[in-house]
Amino acid sequence: MHMHLHPGPLPATPVRSVEYLLPSVPSGVGKARSLVRAELTGWGREDVIDDCLLIISELVTNAVRYGGSAYALRLEDREDRLYGEVFDPGDGEPRPCSPDVEALSGRGLQIVAAIADDWGVTAANGGKVVWFSVLAPA
Numbered sequence: 001m002h003m004h005l006h007p008g009p010l011p012a013t014p015v016r017s018v019e020y021l022l023p024s025v026p027s028g029v030g031k032a033r034s035l036v037r038a039e040l041t042g043w044g045r046e047d048v049i050d051d052c053l054l055i056i057s058e059l060v061t062n063a064v065r066y067g068g069s070a071y072a073l074r075l076e077d078r079e080d081r082l083y084g085e086v087f088d089p090g091d092g093e094p095r096p097c098s099p100d101v102e103a104l105s106g107r108g109l110q111i112v113a114a115i116a117d118d119w120g121v122t123a124a125n126g127g128k129v130v131w132f133s134v135l136a137p138a
Contacts, residue, residue: 016076017074017075017077018074019074020032020074022060022073023069028064028071029060029064032073033053033056036049036052040075040082043077045077045082048082051116055084055112055116055132056084058108059108059112059130062086063130067127068088071086073086074086074087081117084132084133087127088127089127118133119131119132
């Protein structure tokens with residue numbers, strides 16, 4: 001599954017990229033984290049692993065909860081940043097909310113916004129993509 005879903009033109013071709021199609025099941029969040037950790041370690045991008053794992057956890061949790069039966073996870077290692085996206089076929093546009101102080105959930109996109117250098121939502125054919133980028137100079 002290859003999709004051109006970037007929010008706008010990105011510089012040069014990725015140095016490396018990987019894409020996974022995963023089922024929307026609760027255990028998928030841990031699986032996605034394991035895949036991301038392995039890829040980033042293999043790419044020598046240990047400097048961004050913790051931030052990317054947290055972002056991926058939040059985006060995949062939303063895809064599992066609201067997105068349908070499967071989702072696609074894509075990572076690209078570019079010269080100066082790591083770009084990621086999660087595609088799901090669900091309706092609606094995710095938006096940060098302001099949960100009550102006592103709420104146990106609802107802060108995922110606030111966390112993504114606080115950690116990522118840039119992020120957004122792009123409509124895609126048959127669903128949506130939530131994307132992010134993290135500065136990661138080579």
